[in-house]
Amino acid sequence: MKVSFNELQGIGRKAFIGIGFAEGDAIDAAEMVAWMEAHGLGGVEALKKGLRFLLAEDHSESPTLVYQDEDFSVLDAHNHSILGNASLAMELGYARARGRGLSVTKIRHCHNRILIIGYLSRLARRGMNVTAFWRNAHDPLTELVVGFKAGHPVPEICLYSLENTPDDTEKNDGITLIMANHVDLLPSLRSEYELTNLMRQTEEDLERQRDRALVEGMDVDDELWHNLKSLADRLLVEATDASRSGAGAGTSDND
Amino acid sequence: MRRLFVDRHDDYAVRCQLACIIPEQRHGPVRLDRTAGEQVQDHIRTLRRGLLHPVNNVSLEEFHIRLKVFESSSGGQSGRREINRLNRRECPGKGVGHHANAATAVNQCATADLEILQQDLELQPEMRAATLKQDIETRFAWALEYDPKNPDHQHWFWYRSAEKEEPRLGVRALEPGSEKEMPLAIGPRIHRTHQLLDAFLDRSPRGSVVEFLMAHPRQKECVRRIQTMAATPYGEIQANLWHRDMKPMHLLRTKLSFFGASRFDPKSDRWVRVTMFQGAPLFCELFSDHGTDKARLAELDDWSFPVEPELNLS
Numbered sequence: 001m002k003v004s005f006n007e008l009q010g011i012g013r014k015a016f017i018g019i020g021f022a023e024g025d026a027i028d029a030a031e032m033v034a035w036m037e038a039h040g041l042g043g044v045e046a047l048k049k050g051l052r053f054l055l056a057e058d059h060s061e062s063p064t065l066v067y068q069d070e071d072f073s074v075l076d077a078h079n080h081s082i083l084g085n086a087s088l089a090m091e092l093g094y095a096r097a098r099g100r101g102l103s104v105t106k107i108r109h110c111h112n113r114i115l116i117i118g119y120l121s122r123l124a125r126r127g128m129n130v131t132a133f134w135r136n137a138h139d140p141l142t143e144l145v146v147g148f149k150a151g152h153p154v155p156e157i158c159l160y161s162l163e164n165t166p167d168d169t170e171k172n173d174g175i176t177l178i179m180a181n182h183v184d185l186l187p188s189l190r191s192e193y194e195l196t197n198l199m200r201q202t203e204e205d206l207e208r209q210r211d212r213a214l215v216e217g218m219d220v221d222d223e224l225w226h227n228l229k230s231l232a233d234r235l236l237v238e239a240t241d242a243s244r245s246g247a248g249a250g251t252s253d254n255d
Numbered sequence: 256m257r258r259l260f261v262d263r264h265d266d267y268a269v270r271c272q273l274a275c276i277i278p279e280q281r282h283g284p285v286r287l288d289r290t291a292g293e294q295v296q297d298h299i300r301t302l303r304r305g306l307l308h309p310v311n312n313v314s315l316e317e318f319h320i321r322l323k324v325f326e327s328s329s330g331g332q333s334g335r336r337e338i339n340r341l342n343r344r345e346c347p348g349k350g351v352g353h354h355a356n357a358a359t360a361v362n363q364c365a366t367a368d369l370e371i372l373q374q375d376l377e378l379q380p381e382m383r384a385a386t387l388k389q390d391i392e393t394r395f396a397w398a399l400e401y402d403p404k405n406p407d408h409q410h411w412f413w414y415r416s417a418e419k420e421e422p423r424l425g426v427r428a429l430e431p432g433s434e435k436e437m438p439l440a441i442g443p444r445i446h447r448t449h450q451l452l453d454a455f456l457d458r459s460p461r462g463s464v465v466e467f468l469m470a471h472p473r474q475k476e477c478v479r480r481i482q483t484m485a486a487t488p489y490g491e492i493q494a495n496l497w498h499r500d501m502k503p504m505h506l507l508r509t510k511l512s513f514f515g516a517s518r519f520d521p522k523s524d525r526w527v528r529v530t531m532f533q534g535a536p537l538f539c540e541l542f543s544d545h546g547t548d549k550a551r552l553a554e555l556d557d558w559s560f561p562v563e564p565e566l567n568l569s
Contacts (some may be wrong), residue, residue: 022472022473022475022476023438023476024473024475024476024477024479025472025475027476062469062472065469085472085475087475088465088468088469088472088475091378091380091465091468092380092465092469094380094381094465095380095381095463095464095465098380098381099381122377126377233417234435235415235435235437236415236416236417236420236435237414237415237416237417237423237425237431237432237435238417238418238431238432239416239417239418240430240431242425242426242429242430243416243418243423243424243425243430244418
């Protein structure tokens with residue numbers, strides 16, 4: 001089915017609250033999914049894959065600060081989806097960069113990592129240069145680099161695979177974020193090395209995709225929509241005679 | 256000249272709209288050299304124009320003009336500095352986040368006309384927690400009147416009904432569903448945030464907002480709202496929406512007047528019959544030959560205000 005950005009964002013927000021997210025996290029998560037989908041980055045598919053994990057997670061468990069100094073922070077997300085309250089980890093990096101000019105934030109043990117791009121867009125819109133890097137350790141070994149220039153609402157994205165897998169490669173389920181207050185971090189994503197480019201999205205690609213999605217709507221499969229609607233319905237309270245009293249006109253429109 | 260009739264509730268709604276718009280810079284910086292009355296009139300007109308002609312919105316043109324200025328300077332950083340300079344000059348006392356919002360607005364306008372309507376409550380994580388507490392005490396003193404020990408202060412709760420998926424009211428002590436309560440009453444939430452901030456500052460007097468939120472993550476949305484709306488004198492309904500004496504009719508009238516409703520005819524304190532779009536311009540008036548007549552279009556700006564009745568007192 002086709003839905004608008006607002007419809008996807010709205011049902012997402014209600015569904016996340018129904019799952020048990022705090023209100024602020026639900027709003028952020030819904031925007032991340034809708035933003036990703038509108039920019040052709042598979043927000044709905046990522047949510048579909050991660051929904052089973054989200055339903056099993058303890059949403060009261062926040063990322064734990066493992067280490068911090070003035071401009072470097074390491075947080076443990078406890079194998080939760082990035083859709084939970086990981087936004088605070090990003091805000092921590094943002095605050096550090098505002099104060100110190102540059103910050104590095106590592107979020108360990110998280111999944112649904114691709115969705116983080118939706119929140120990083122907000123930091124970039126607030127005037128922050130942001131680069132995110134993570135590696136998927138399955139075969140072939142792939143690395144994904146996302147670069148936002150300050151003030152630009154869309155990033156440049158590069159996904160590539162490595163020809164040679166380092167011997168010491170281990171399971172990697174973390175993200176590294178670098179933020180700089182005053183300078184562009186990556187003027188453009190390019191490399192002198194032999195890379196097998198799997199995907200390269202420029203700002204123009206993503207803007208075109210977004211403009212099309214806002215006009216034509218976005219595809220969401222019926223099953224996922226039904227699941228989100230069911231989760232949203234968890235918030236509804238059954239009507240009683242007391243709740244009906246005084247709530248609008250009765251049987252006659254001339255009441 | 257038509258005389259407009261603005262009753263107390265409609266006036267409140269308009270001020271709410273203005274309060275939402277002015278500090279967000281969606282229609283350009285407020286010109287502080289004008290009187291408050293002129294500013295309000297100016298923004299009412301801009302608001303109405305925005306509703307009628309979103310594509311030709313004056314503020315959008317204003318943003319595009321600015322953008323050209325920025326483009327002629329040496330890159331994006333210079334542009335942002337220019338916006339910040341304008342903000343500091345025209346809206347003194349605002350924080351970094353406020354400046355960033357202006358940069359955001361310009362960038363959004365530059366990329367797509369549609370995005371001018373985007374509304375974000377953005378966090379200012381670098382703010383001192385002590386500043387946030389001070390803002391609550393200065394700007395949200397009404398919320399601190401909430402007394403969690405007084406049953407009258409939490410008499411009602413708001414929920415979404417399964418029957419019509421509409422917000423409804425229940426008596427907390429008597430009716431089921433309070434565990435699914437909608438977080439509509441911002442007053443008690445701000446009170447709670449203030450309490451937690453107080454305890455946090457005892458432990459970390461120089462702590463930042465993000466450090467406070469790492470300790471109390473469920474406060475994120477409330478803090479975002481406080482930080483964003485603190486600059487909007489009419490941005491919140493300044494009442495405890497749980498209070499036994501709260502009348503939902505007041506909220507209904509405010510909300511409906513946002514949609515251009517008029518001729519309010521309350522049927523109880525929970526529902527009201529209204530007239531929509533009275534006096535609204537017809538399609539042909541906007542897009543036929545009439546539509547090219549700017550003076551005539553300007554006359555249509557204020558259609559959503561009811562015309563003052565002509566009373567025959569003889």
